[in-house]
Amino acid sequence: MAGDAILEVHALAKRFRPRSAGADSPWVIRNLSFSVREGEFLTVIGPSGSGKTTLLNLIAQTDVASGGEVRFRTQVAPLGDAKALKPGLGRQIGYITQDDNLLPWRTCLANVLFPLEVQGRLDEETRSRARSLIEAVGLAGFENHYPHELSGGMRKRASLIRTLVYDPPVILMDEPFGAVDAQTRAVLQQDLLRLWELGHKTIVFVTHDIAEAIALGDRTLVLSRPPASVKSEHVISIPRPRDVGSILARPEFVSLYQTIRAEVT
């Protein structure tokens, strides 16, 4: 768990362009600071509309910040000028969005291979890596299915391993399991933990589900109501490997859940 900060967010601020000239648009994020250690699983809890997705967009550089600093290792994200952005920072930051965003005209396998293809890294080795990931998440046998032929949970898995396959050092996840039913979600959470145990990637996982944030993370941040800033921070000392099913009954889980619950309401 030791290690220096791989990702640092300092006094970050964001407001969108005003609808009419002269008017000031409200701040979505203001004075938000935190850092993530290498190999850490950080979860971020915030109510709906609290700017969680915006925060991840700023880190992934798909959107531009209005103030403050986002630093990945030594690279600092540009401010103000959207054209200077480098989405994904040259494969350094993977981003799993709320929607699976699979390409509907590609089969499951071709979707998983997509990043390797555009990165020009498609060879025997990366192909076999893709195959083993497909097996690891139980998509074997569905390689040649198109996304519309897959269930919601399967699409989530495909979307997850599509990012894992090119191995970015940091992965951002925006409520990736938000749109599936509770049972599937528990399975997906367990899958994610299992995959994370294998590689210990750095993960920033955003959710509005307190239980999910505790079950998955090493540490969790609670965001305030907009403009978002870090309201509190909790280290989650529940030992790993964790079982998302039985963790809910542990006393440290229950007390942490209640503490956070009180903070967000």
Added chain:
Amino acid sequence: MATPIETGGASADVPAPARPALVERADQLLVLVLLVVLWQGLTLWLGEYWISSPWGTLTGFFRGIADGELLMHASYTVREAVIGFALGGVPAAALPFALRRMPVATAILDPFMVGGYGAPKLALAPLFILWFGIGVASKIALVAFTVFFIVYFSTLSGIRALDTRLVQMAQVMDANERDVARHIVFPGAVPYIFTGLRIAMPYSIGGAVIAELISANRGLGYLIQLRAMNYDTTGIFVALVVTTCIVFVGNWSVNAAERFLLRWRPSADSMLQMDS
């Protein structure tokens, strides 16, 4: 979507059931028989001078095929339609891609494209004949002109319907502008291009026939014109049947190409059958 994990994709392996297709065919046959009966009724009522009989049309059709006359004329019409379809359709599908990164140019062109789209093609036919003569060139020009605007606008709407979330996903994965165009913009626009092609297909046959009606010495339109001057109602009916057959074949070809290229899409039929 009650069984998302283990069985979710299993239904995809099951081919579309054959039974509804058979029922559909039988029903289509029934409608055809009804139409022929109606046609025969009209013939008996109004006389064969005005409405050719189904039997007379059929025998006229086979006679025309046997002596090669129909095929000769049809081949001219088909050639004009196919060449015009390609000459109009290919640039029309390509242009919006070339203009994708030039919104100003697209906006400047827009009123002219709308004008071209809205111009009455029938009224343009004499002009094209004046410019390109009474041979195949004027027909090809009219067909190309008609097809171009239909396909241009449908392709343009396909590019405008681009899902920016997919683009963002690809950019995060380090895809460059060319990758985005090739892997996201183009495949996303293909269904729209096909919509344009499917609409334009009958227009291409129709455009060729109309131009031939006005002035030509070959082709199905010329044949209709010639037979009308000779009060040969059956002959006109035969030529119309051939024209309709060509439209059928053209339509079938476009649909077959579409089914193959767009096999990644859930078909409308399977959506109706899906009950979950």
